[in-house]
Amino acid sequence: MPHPRLILAQVLTQAAAPDAPEPHAESVGAEAALVDAGRVLAVGSRTELSARAPGAEVLDHRDLLLTPGLCDAHTHLVTYGFTLSQLGLHGVRSVAEVQRRLAERAACTAPGQWIQGGSFLLSEMGLSGYPSAADLDAVSPHHPVALFSRDLHLLWANSRALELAGIHAGTPDPQGGQIVRTPGLGTLLENACALVARVIPEPSDAEFLAAARAADSDLRARGFVSTHTMAFEPPQAALALQELDRRGELGLRVWACLPHTELDTAARLGLGGSGGGSRFQWGGVKFFSDGALGSRTAWMHAPGYADGSGTGISVDSPELILERGRRALELGLVPITHAIGDRANTEVLKVYQQLRPLADARGLRLRIEHAQHLRAEDLPLFRGLIASLQPSQMPGDAALIHELLPHREDLSFASRSLLNHGAVLAFGSDAPVVPPSAQENFRASVTRTGEGGLQIAPGEALTPEEVLWAHTRGPAIAAGWSDEGWIRPGVRAAFTLWDRLGGEAKALVL
Incomplete structure (x- = not known):
């Protein structure tokens, strides 16, 4: 039978409503949280909560900081699990x-x-x-x-x-x-x-299950309690996660995306915004507007790349994103579009302006993944959208940005500008692109320093509290989770314990 647990710690709660998500964190001066049956019952002093539940089991973490649980808002979860044993x-x-x-x-x-x-x-x-x-x-x-x-x-x-x-x-x-x-x-x-x-032998169901289990374990060991997995994986990847959920072995809460090519299947199976398990949920439909900077395939406005290699590649056309994005919304699924280059972001934002009325009617927030290189004139169009960024990729990209996109350097990984223009920030890693590390996102966002000490757009720096918000409440808003990303009565008892904000972290899910 469930029984109350009293967590002793320095409690940091989130104070931002989903309809006005100005990111900030505030200490409520609390030294304890009371939980039972997987939910927070109360936050307050040890004395008052002990009196409320005198028989509660005490978990003593008084030397640590307790925050809402971390979410990695962009992984390819099972693929990441496979890479843990690859070259x-x-x-x-x-x-x-x-x-x-x-x-x-x-x-x-x-x-x-x-x-x-x-x-x-x-x-x-x-x-x-x-x-x-x-x-x-x-x-x-x-x-x-x-x-x-x-x-x-x-x-x-x-x-x-x-x-x-x-x-x-x-x-x-x-x-x-x-x-x-x-x-x-x-x-x-x-x-x-x-x-x-397509000619690489497909892993067995057992191998998919093992990779899903390995990824789940790895993220939890890094302090994460949830993740958004972004498609670009075989169907067996989601099936493996659902099987772990069915068995009661899935430790993470998972918000999953379908590739847009599977929209007809989603409609037939009635997958819109559903999961069928306690921790797995279908939520989005993934599109790719362009490629990536390192491969010179991010779609750029002219003049393009400074080395003369062109303007990149358009992958899913704006017309396709508009047509299938509308279909996704009608199914209750969020259109999610990969857009790295400035031209890609411009074109996706134009499409999203046409999709906004339907998204608003459905209570869904349109979402852009990466939003890595932007034009100033496009920033106002991000208001109310989810901007899912991966700051930990900036250190590795810093030299490339400086070399290939000097004219876009000031609005590369533009966290502060996006925030100031009303975007909802949700931070992740894009694992296996880089390891899932909140600490690296803290470091890159606060210092804006790349490898070799090269700084990229230092005016785009965030405070540690804002980074925490983008790793907790921001992803929860993106997924439509009202019971995650803050610590208050009724929410899920899923926390992260820190030695200090941005330091060593571990997950605590009760």
Whole structure:
């Protein structure tokens, strides 16, 4: 039987209403929270709460700060779980280092088996162009190799993988994608990545379940109590999360998105805003307006990239986003659009202006993922929208922004400007693009400092309290959760314990 628990800690609560989400945190001067049956009963002094529930179990965390539980508002959750056991290339500084790590993995992998991994950045490897299959063939000719860039918009494959995918010099580019042909085959951009991805053997149901479990455990160990998982995964990923939920093993609360290509399936199954379990919920429909900065596929207004590499790629057209976004809203699902370049954001904002009346009527907030590079004239159109940002990506992108987009540097990762123009901030990581770390989001948002000490738009800095809000109440508003993101009677008993704000953290869900 449930029984009351009295948590002793320095309690920090949120004080912002969903319809007026000015981010700030305030201490209520409380030293305890009383919970029972998974809900907060009261917040106050130890004396008054002990008198209210004299038999309550005491959890003594008096040296720690208790805040609403952290949410990572942008993950690809099960994919992240798989990467925990794949070839990790985060931070590699040269093609030679990739080759060394790949050779080590190949030596302990049976011939013919796929080697998957990634999380590299071309800029960190000192490349101004694209790598080729020959670089990977040199150390792994007998294993098909598929390595995704950190932003997941570029796939680096060896000759064996290209052969299995049927890709050769005469293969045409797919719509919304590009097969790079210089200095040789091996790099695939945007939708072209699927040409290789589709021939990689599909994991078993047991492997999907293991990856879901690994991701769930990893995020909770980092202090998160919930996440929004952003599609771009096989259907079995969501099925694995739902199975964990059905078994009562899902520790995170999960708000999930469908790819827009599955809208007809969603309609047939009646998935709009539902989940069928206690912690898993369908909530959004995902679109991609463009690519990513590191792959030079983010869609930019002219003049585009300063190195002359063009203006990027438009993936899902504005017309498609408008048509299917309207359908999503009619099903009670939130249109969520990936938009990194300034042109991508402009076009999505135009579409959203047409969708706003229907969204408002449905009580749903339209949402843009990343909103990474903006024009000043577009900022007012963000009022009331969800701006889902990943500040922890800024340090790795700082040099690229400085080099490729000097004319947009002042409004890159523009947290302060978005906040001032009425956007609802929701912070995440985009794991596996970068590890899910609230601490890195705190550091990047407050210092605005990239690798090598390069500062990007220091005027866009936030306070630690504002970052906390964007990791707690902001994501809750985005998901329509009135019972999460603050500590008050009736909300879910899901907290994060800190040694200090932005320091070491751990989840506490009761």
